[in-house]
Amino acid sequence: MGVIAGLRTSGAIAAGKAARVASRMRGGGSALPGLVAERVDPAILQHTLGSLPRGVVVVSGTNGKTTTTKMVVALLRAHGLRVFTNPTGSNFTRGVISALLGEVGISGRVDADVAVLELDEAHALKFAEVVAPTHALLLNVARDQLDRFAEIDHTARLLTTLAEQTTQAVVLNADDAFVSRIAGQLAPGVGVQWFAVDPAVADRLPEIQEADVRFDDPADAPTLGDQDGLLLPHDERSFTIRFPGGVDVGPLTLRQRGLAAMINATAATTMARVLLGPDWDAATASSALEAVHPPFGRGEVIDVDGAPLELVLVKNPAGFTVALGTYGNEPVATMIAINDNYADGRDVSWLYDVSFESLRDRGVSVTSGVRAWDMALRLRYDAVEVDRVEADLDTALDAFLGLHRGEPTRIFCTYTAMMHLRRRLATRYDLARFGEDPDA
Amino acid sequence: MSAAHKGEVHLVHLYPREMSIYGDLGNTRCLAARLRWHGYEPVVHGHHPGERWPAQAHLVLGGGGQDSGQVRVQDDLDRQADRLRELAADGVPMLMICGMYQLFGEAFITVEGRRLPGLGVLDVTTTGNRTRMIGPVVLDTDFGTVVGYENHSGSTVLGPGQQPFGSVLHGEGNNGQDRTEGARTHNVVGSYLHGPILPANPRLADGLLEIAARRVTGEFVPGELDDRIADEAHQRQVVRLTGRRR
Numbered sequence: 001m002g003v004i005a006g007l008r009t010s011g012a013i014a015a016g017k018a019a020r021v022a023s024r025m026r027g028g029g030s031a032l033p034g035l036v037a038e039r040v041d042p043a044i045l046q047h048t049l050g051s052l053p054r055g056v057v058v059v060s061g062t063n064g065k066t067t068t069t070k071m072v073v074a075l076l077r078a079h080g081l082r083v084f085t086n087p088t089g090s091n092f093t094r095g096v097i098s099a100l101l102g103e104v105g106i107s108g109r110v111d112a113d114v115a116v117l118e119l120d121e122a123h124a125l126k127f128a129e130v131v132a133p134t135h136a137l138l139l140n141v142a143r144d145q146l147d148r149f150a151e152i153d154h155t156a157r158l159l160t161t162l163a164e165q166t167t168q169a170v171v172l173n174a175d176d177a178f179v180s181r182i183a184g185q186l187a188p189g190v191g192v193q194w195f196a197v198d199p200a201v202a203d204r205l206p207e208i209q210e211a212d213v214r215f216d217d218p219a220d221a222p223t224l225g226d227q228d229g230l231l232l233p234h235d236e237r238s239f240t241i242r243f244p245g246g247v248d249v250g251p252l253t254l255r256q257r258g259l260a261a262m263i264n265a266t267a268a269t270t271m272a273r274v275l276l277g278p279d280w281d282a283a284t285a286s287s288a289l290e291a292v293h294p295p296f297g298r299g300e301v302i303d304v305d306g307a308p309l310e311l312v313l314v315k316n317p318a319g320f321t322v323a324l325g326t327y328g329n330e331p332v333a334t335m336i337a338i339n340d341n342y343a344d345g346r347d348v349s350w351l352y353d354v355s356f357e358s359l360r361d362r363g364v365s366v367t368s369g370v371r372a373w374d375m376a377l378r379l380r381y382d383a384v385e386v387d388r389v390e391a392d393l394d395t396a397l398d399a400f401l402g403l404h405r406g407e408p409t410r411i412f413c414t415y416t417a418m419m420h421l422r423r424r425l426a427t428r429y430d431l432a433r434f435g436e437d438p439d440a
Numbered sequence: 441m442s443a444a445h446k447g448e449v450h451l452v453h454l455y456p457r458e459m460s461i462y463g464d465l466g467n468t469r470c471l472a473a474r475l476r477w478h479g480y481e482p483v484v485h486g487h488h489p490g491e492r493w494p495a496q497a498h499l500v501l502g503g504g505g506q507d508s509g510q511v512r513v514q515d516d517l518d519r520q521a522d523r524l525r526e527l528a529a530d531g532v533p534m535l536m537i538c539g540m541y542q543l544f545g546e547a548f549i550t551v552e553g554r555r556l557p558g559l560g561v562l563d564v565t566t567t568g569n570r571t572r573m574i575g576p577v578v579l580d581t582d583f584g585t586v587v588g589y590e591n592h593s594g595s596t597v598l599g600p601g602q603q604p605f606g607s608v609l610h611g612e613g614n615n616g617q618d619r620t621e622g623a624r625t626h627n628v629v630g631s632y633l634h635g636p637i638l639p640a641n642p643r644l645a646d647g648l649l650e651i652a653a654r655r656v657t658g659e660f661v662p663g664e665l666d667d668r669i670a671d672e673a674h675q676r677q678v679v680r681l682t683g684r685r686r
């Protein structure tokens with residue numbers, strides 16, 4: 001990069017930093033500074049991230065990105081690496097730039113060994129056009145409700161293109177035909193590592209991931225090698241990750257429950273092991289995973305006057321089904337809050353692709369959000385009793401907590417409903433600041 | 441005949457695996473539940489590609505799908521074409537959403553200009569588009585106002601004399617130009633509306649199953665249904681999107 005380009009980058013960083021200060025003073029707008037810098041110099045990412053000594057890891061897929069990214073970061077930090085990552089939930093290119101601006105000096109250097117970035121499918125591709133990832137971890141392809149991913153085939157293509165841009169190694173989900181098929185599309189010399197679930201529990205997978213209906217037979221499952229990670233669940237919370245050619249990770253217990261979280265841990269561990277090579281240590285990995293807190297909204301537990309309130313983000317049929325399966329065997333007082341803003345997915349049809357029968361015994365205390373009545377209607381068709389329908393989130397939350405004082409409670413909510421509820425809860429209870437992770 | 445058994449009504453959902461994206465199977469579930477609430481006995485058949493056609497079919501449903509899903513059902517749909525055309529002409533109620541609505545039309549013209557013939561039950565022609573029509577919809581129809589959600593890239597034009605399913609009060613409809621949505625011939629309704637369309641539009645749901653019940657048993661004796669939740673969900677969308685109650 002020539003002098004002029006270098007100056008442009010410095011100018012971009014200065015402009016972005018100024019915007020960041022300005023937007024902070026106004027108290028919001030985390031995407032804005034990134035937008036400013038991106039406009040000044042789109043190569044800013046390339047300049048600052050392209051030269052990190054241990055590379056750039058991109059985590060993508062429909063479900064589990066945030067949790068998995070946190071786990072990869074925790075694993076690498078536990079092994080002594082300095083890791084740059086984008087803050088929880090800001091999985092857009094601009095969010096990455098915003099985060100960078102907080103960390104780089106005016107020289108444009110970021111003080112890290114490696115970057116681990118959570119990017120959604122479309123933005124991962126835009127990102128890769130500027131910075132080729134050295135490593136990509138691809139989790140799954142499910143139907144998401146954001147309108148821009150109207151077609152699952154389209155989403156699968158985006159991930160395939162991302163993998164094609166990756167320069168050193170990809171880690172793929174062997175159990176997801178949309179993802180495993182990508183192995184045939186890589187540049188020469190790019191390594192493939194797999195993560196997979198023990199075939200003994202594979203019958204539980206259809207409930208948490210999308211089946212590819214194009215073929216009568218499941219696509220030929222890849223054969224696992226020595227360096228691939230195999231998940232062996234022991235119960236709802238404890239499991240072992242087996243690398244046939246190495247030392248087991250675990251048995252260990254996560255702070256988050258359920259098969260989906262274990263699969264995320266297996267994916268993250270396989271990725272970290274590839275990246276660390278000879279520096280890898282199984283015991284270090286195991287304790288790092290056990291210390292990871294669930295990202296806010298993903299099974300976050302809030303202490304409400306001594307009783308636990310769980311906030312569970314739901315955004316698509318596979319995710320909601322996982323959440324119900326994870327929590328269904330411990331029924332507690334339940335509220336469901338469904339908004340239909342852009343970030344929630346404006347179409348609520350997907351609620352009919354989820355079975356709510358596990359809520360039948362206990363019923364649902366309150367449905368809320370803009371589509372509170374549609375949610376109640378959906379439950380009626382699964383013969384789940386609803387005590388109260390209250391579209392206003394604040395009123396609903398007060399009623400719900402009032403009705404179940406001192407009891408454990410759980411709220412399933414779409415994205416903007418979760419943001420709203422969490423903001424409300426944050427003012428009352430001792431929560432990490434809105435949008436921030438307690439230990440990010 | 442007991443009160444809880446006014447007669448069996450057989451529902452056939454065409455291609456539930458390939459063509460029921462965005463909760464369209466919810467339409468079938470809704471009809472089955474409402475038949476039961478009205479005192480009839482629903483029998484639901486999922487018709488998969490290559491399978492034998494069920495012995496009885498009183499109401500036929502189909503939904504939207506991925507391009508790949510449409511490709512997979514094409515051969516079977518060709519095999520069932522004559523039968524479906526006969527049932528339609530005979531007055532069997534059918535509800536075809538999105539992709540299946542297009543396949544029930546005269547033809548689909550791809551983005552590349554290729555003409556793929558449809559069943560021709562509805563005189564509509566759909567042209568592939570690069571931009572999608574996406575968003576919530578309110579219609580005025582023979583079944584009252586109808587709310588739902590459209591998500592289609594095809595732009596559909598009605599042939600001369602083809603009756604639409606409804607007129608658009610909010611949203612894009614068939615093509616974003618002529619304010620028509622869907623198509624209706626005999627008792628076959630084609631529409632782009634997901635939602636799924638039936639649960640929040642109980643008048644449409646009951647309209648379809650009333651026709652089916654009359655054909656099977658000679659009459660329709662409605663049960664006492666509590667539709668307060670459905671009516672509220674429906675009315676809230678109408679008010680929110682059109683600015684007033686209708």
Ligand SMILES: [Zn+2]
Nearest residue numbers: 504538591592
């Ligand atoms: Zn559609």
